[in-house]
Amino acid sequence: MTIPLTLLAMLLTTLPAQAATIEDMVGRRVALAHPPRRIIALAPSLTEIVFALGAGDAVVGVIDYADYPPEAVQRVRVGGGLDPNLEVIVALRPDLVLIAADANRWETLIQLEQLRIPVFGVKPVGVEGVLASIAKVGEAVGRQAQAEGLIAQMRRRMAAVSQKVSVLARPRVLYVVWIDPLIVAGGETVIDDLIHLAGGANIVRTPGFPRYSLEELVVDPPDVVLLALDRGGLHHGEALRRLPVWREVRPVREGAVRVIDAGLMSRPGPRIVDAAELLARLLHPEAFPGSGP
Amino acid sequence: MRRRLLVVMAVLTAGLAAAAVLALSVGTVRIGWLQTMAILGAKVLPLPVFWTEAQETIVLTLRLPRVLLAAIVGSSLSLAGAGFQAISRNPLADPGVLGVSSGAAFGVVMGVFTGLGAGAGVLFLPLFGAAGALVAAVAVYGIASIDGRLPIQTLLLAGVVVSLFFSSAIMVASALIRAEELQGVVFYLIGQLRLADYPTLGVVVGCLLVGTGLIYLQALPLNLLAAGEEAAAQLGAEPERVKRMIFVACSLVTGAAVSVSGSVAFVGLIVPHAVRLCLGPDNRLVIPASLLAGAMFLVLTDTLARTVVAPAEIPVGAVTSFLGAPFFAYLLRTRYRSVSP
Numbered sequence: 001m002t003i004p005l006t007l008l009a010m011l012l013t014t015l016p017a018q019a020a021t022i023e024d025m026v027g028r029r030v031a032l033a034h035p036p037r038r039i040i041a042l043a044p045s046l047t048e049i050v051f052a053l054g055a056g057d058a059v060v061g062v063i064d065y066a067d068y069p070p071e072a073v074q075r076v077r078v079g080g081g082l083d084p085n086l087e088v089i090v091a092l093r094p095d096l097v098l099i100a101a102d103a104n105r106w107e108t109l110i111q112l113e114q115l116r117i118p119v120f121g122v123k124p125v126g127v128e129g130v131l132a133s134i135a136k137v138g139e140a141v142g143r144q145a146q147a148e149g150l151i152a153q154m155r156r157r158m159a160a161v162s163q164k165v166s167v168l169a170r171p172r173v174l175y176v177v178w179i180d181p182l183i184v185a186g187g188e189t190v191i192d193d194l195i196h197l198a199g200g201a202n203i204v205r206t207p208g209f210p211r212y213s214l215e216e217l218v219v220d221p222p223d224v225v226l227l228a229l230d231r232g233g234l235h236h237g238e239a240l241r242r243l244p245v246w247r248e249v250r251p252v253r254e255g256a257v258r259v260i261d262a263g264l265m266s267r268p269g270p271r272i273v274d275a276a277e278l279l280a281r282l283l284h285p286e287a288f289p290g291s292g293p
Numbered sequence: 294m295r296r297r298l299l300v301v302m303a304v305l306t307a308g309l310a311a312a313a314v315l316a317l318s319v320g321t322v323r324i325g326w327l328q329t330m331a332i333l334g335a336k337v338l339p340l341p342v343f344w345t346e347a348q349e350t351i352v353l354t355l356r357l358p359r360v361l362l363a364a365i366v367g368s369s370l371s372l373a374g375a376g377f378q379a380i381s382r383n384p385l386a387d388p389g390v391l392g393v394s395s396g397a398a399f400g401v402v403m404g405v406f407t408g409l410g411a412g413a414g415v416l417f418l419p420l421f422g423a424a425g426a427l428v429a430a431v432a433v434y435g436i437a438s439i440d441g442r443l444p445i446q447t448l449l450l451a452g453v454v455v456s457l458f459f460s461s462a463i464m465v466a467s468a469l470i471r472a473e474e475l476q477g478v479v480f481y482l483i484g485q486l487r488l489a490d491y492p493t494l495g496v497v498v499g500c501l502l503v504g505t506g507l508i509y510l511q512a513l514p515l516n517l518l519a520a521g522e523e524a525a526a527q528l529g530a531e532p533e534r535v536k537r538m539i540f541v542a543c544s545l546v547t548g549a550a551v552s553v554s555g556s557v558a559f560v561g562l563i564v565p566h567a568v569r570l571c572l573g574p575d576n577r578l579v580i581p582a583s584l585l586a587g588a589m590f591l592v593l594t595d596t597l598a599r600t601v602v603a604p605a606e607i608p609v610g611a612v613t614s615f616l617g618a619p620f621f622a623y624l625l626r627t628r629y630r631s632v633s634p
Contacts, residue, residue: 077604078604079604079605080605083605083606085321085603085604085605086355087320087321087322087351087355087356088321088322088604090322090347090350090351090354090355091321091322091347091348091351093346093347114354115350115354115355
């Protein structure tokens with residue numbers, strides 16, 4: 001039974017698909033089968049975008065930690081974002097590999113090019129960058145209309161959030177990505193945009209994800225500490241209260257630490273609107289009566 | 294002698310070929326060894342195709358350059374080990390133990406750091422590596438030599454000192470490097486064989502050939518040197534000139550290897566040792582045999598590194614250290630217990 005199925009699959013993939021040449025977000029022109037039938041997404045955010053656009057059936061491979069939507073978990077795992085297994089990728093015979101500047105290495109893109117696999121690069125910078133990358137992925141997988149609909153819906157929801165919190169005082173926020181060494185979210189990141197959207201003010205202006213000094217934290221404490229943890233470790237939020245220095249810091253002492261799902265916050269995909277709504281509730285519970293975080 | 298050399302080389306070449314076929318046929322994706330041989334053979338013979346295009350790409354584009362790289366790096370490190378052991382008359386010398394690999398790694402990091410390696414990276418990084426290796430080798434020699442001799446204790450300690458110095462220099466340099474470049478450096482330093490392009494392989498092979506030539510020319514003088522420097526001088530060898538030549542050659546070879554693989558420890562220690570154990574101490578035999586045996590050793594250990602935790606990988610340097618460290622301990626316990634300080 002497996003042999004005829006394999007044959008059928010081979011037949012389908014060798015049928016001449018229409019070709020299209022599309023410019024990606026890292027300045028390359030990519031010739032693609034249109035629509036692609038065998039897609040590999042090298043970042044969890046890319047997997048989420050493709051599924052949200054309704055092209056999930058064409059996804060044949062995902063990265064190890066792609067855990068959303070649930071259907072994605074059943075796809076072949078092609079390794080980690082920084083060291084994907086090229087053998088597995090080649091064996092999947094993809095006609096489109098989606099790669100992200102924030103989650104993958106440039107070297108991987110070069111290697112895939114050398115293997116003559118069509119690679120499409122996405123570079124989401126800030127919330128607008130996420131919307132632009134959804135539009136671009138929509139173009140690459142032949143789902144422009146769905147992408148436009150999704151983007152419009154995301155814009156509506158984000159506008160609703162910012163309207164609700166716009167008149168409220170902005171708490172000063174420190175977003176902790178890693179505790180030791182202390183790494184935080186700085187400016188020019190999606191997280192920075194989301195904090196602003198949700199009515200907070202990120203106290204870190206250094207772009208990217210810089211190290212942060214504990215001394216600065218003590219001298220100039222934020223009003224709220226947002227602690228990003230993996231979904232499996234969300235209950236470890238209490239840990240900060242037991243750490244030296246940390247337990248002395250005002251927001252930690254006064255219980256102004258909020259734990260948040262790192263996967264939800266750090267993935268530049270469709271769920272950033274969920275993240276914005278959740279953040280707004282955490283920062284301004286008074287504006288969302290009865291719903292609780 | 295000549296006949297023995299031919300037999301040894303023939304046996305080792307066959308072993309290396311078998312190791313290569315094994316390495317090419319195992320990996321995350323299963324490809325039979327018969328298929329693998331046929332995919333290779335089809336390049337020169339008209340064979341019926343009984344494999345998929347994906348399998349061919351995996352064997353020829355993904356695995357073959359990596360296997361070649363493993364073979365070349367293994368050869369280079371073993372040759373350097375054999376060379377360092379011959380001139381120091383000390384069987385525990387090897388590029389890693391002596392800190393020469395750390396020096397080479399520092400040279401490469403400086404090449405990346407200053408950006409000088411970026412323009413003509415293919416050519417320059419091996420040379421940066423070789424320069425770093427040479428500085429480290431000279432430093433170790435300077436620290437360890439007592440009246441022109443290199444006693445085991447001072448040599449090992451000098452190696453530790455030089456190695457730690459360059460490791461910390463690398464840490465300082467990586468703290469100054471921008472985050473995006475740092476990622477590359479970290480990947481580089483863990484001692485992992487990556488997908489190398491053919492021009493890079495060519496440069497490393499070039500360095501290996503030059504180094505092999507320089508060292509093999511000195512094989513006979515090295516044999517004389519083993520009997521002591523005075524004796525060697527009486528028999529017409531010039532100990533200092535021979536030593537300098539070998540130092541330069543071993544540094545060149547180590548630097549080039551480290552520039553493509555990071556520090557892969559203990560290869561230069563294990564391989565020449567095993568070779569001498571089987572074939573005796575004659576450098577005319579040990580040097581060429583170490584080349585082939587080193588290639589075979591690293592091809593096999595890299596295959597292990599690629600497969601034991603597949604689909605993930607462990608760095609090959611971790612595998613060689615895992616095997617090499619106990620071997621080193623064994624040598625220390627069995628051979629050097631009676632050496633007085």
